[in-house]
Amino acid sequence: GAGVSQSPSNKVTExxxxxxxxxxPISGHTALYWYRQSLGxxxxxxxxxxxxxxxxxxxxPSDRFSAERTGGSVSTLTIQRTQQEDSAVxxxxxxYIDRYNSPLHFGNGTRLTVT
Amino acid sequence: xxxxxxxxxxxxxxxxxNYTIYCNYSTTSDRLYWYRQDPGxxxxxxxxxxxxxxxxxxxRLMASLDTKARLSTLHITAAVHDLSATYFCxxxxxxxxxxxxxxxxxxxxxxx
Numbered sequence: 001g002a003g004v005s006q007s008p009s010n011k012v013t014e015x016x017x018x019x020x021x022x023x024x025p026i027s028g029h030t031a032l033y034w035y036r037q038s039l040g041x042x043x044x045x046x047x048x049x050x051x052x053x054x055x056x057x058x059x060x061p062s063d064r065f066s067a068e069r070t071g072g073s074v075s076t077l078t079i080q081r082t083q084q085e086d087s088a089v090x091x092x093x094x095x096y097i098d099r100y101n102s103p104l105h106f107g108n109g110t111r112l113t114v115t
Numbered sequence: 116x117x118x119x120x121x122x123x124x125x126x127x128x129x130x131x132x133n134y135t136i137y138c139n140y141s142t143t144s145d146r147l148y149w150y151r152q153d154p155g156x157x158x159x160x161x162x163x164x165x166x167x168x169x170x171x172x173x174x175r176l177m178a179s180l181d182t183k184a185r186l187s188t189l190h191i192t193a194a195v196h197d198l199s200a201t202y203f204c205x206x207x208x209x210x211x212x213x214x215x216x217x218x219x220x221x222x223x224x225x226x227x
Contacts, residue, residue, distance in 0.1 A: 031212065031213070033212075033213065033214075035215075042217055042218075042219055042220070043203065043205075043215075043217035043220075044217075045214045045215060045216070048212045048213075048214060050212060056212060056214070058214075059214070091157060091158070093158075095213060101163050101165060102163075103148055103150075103160035103163050104148075104158075104160070104213055104215070105160070106150075106157040106159075107157060108156065108157045109157055
């Protein structure tokens with residue numbers, strides 16, 4: 001079946017510009033996560049959505065980062081006024097709700113380069 | 116704050132040999148996951164370990180969890196080249212979701 005789909009796969013942007021990254025989770029998965037992978041910081045949790053509950057934003061590194069999830073499905077991660085330290089691979093993952101025996105299914109990521 | 120440490124970070128080994136990757140974590144958790152990442156690719160789930168003493172095996176890989184020691188191991192038996200990848204352990208911070216804290220990753224290279 002279809003996996004987690006992310007777009008674009010690569011994004012190069014100038015410092016100070018805004019970017020939007022998209023994630024389409026696996027159908028039927030109600031939990032959606034954003035993680036970031038960078039050379040300096042490794043893999044870091046950013047934000048978590050579960051159904052209609054308020055998202056857990058505890059991992060967002062600054063208020064320039066925001067995310068939304070429409071209709072319980074597609075999610076968009078927005079980074080405003082991008083900085084060079086935002087350069088990383090942004091990974092989206094989804095899973096079934098409350099099933100710890102169900103691992104996260106990761107997308108292929110969006111590689112963001114801020115010049 | 117939960118911290119997860121893997122060792123070694125780099126491992127080069129010969130085909131046919133056995134080796135173990137270690138994953139230590141700093142606070143109590145009984146949910147630990149192992150993932151594999153190939154270069155330029157995303158993370159692929161290998162094992163889900165949900166209780167003390169849990170042991171899972173798939174092919175030449177076996178993972179175990181000791182929650183009292185806060186230690187998980189990933190054992191590779193008779194390594195083959197296609198197991199070359201980066202392996203991550205991740206511990207659930209236990210806040211009602213899979214807010215995983217990842218180890219640094221172990222880059223495994225298996226030479227013919």
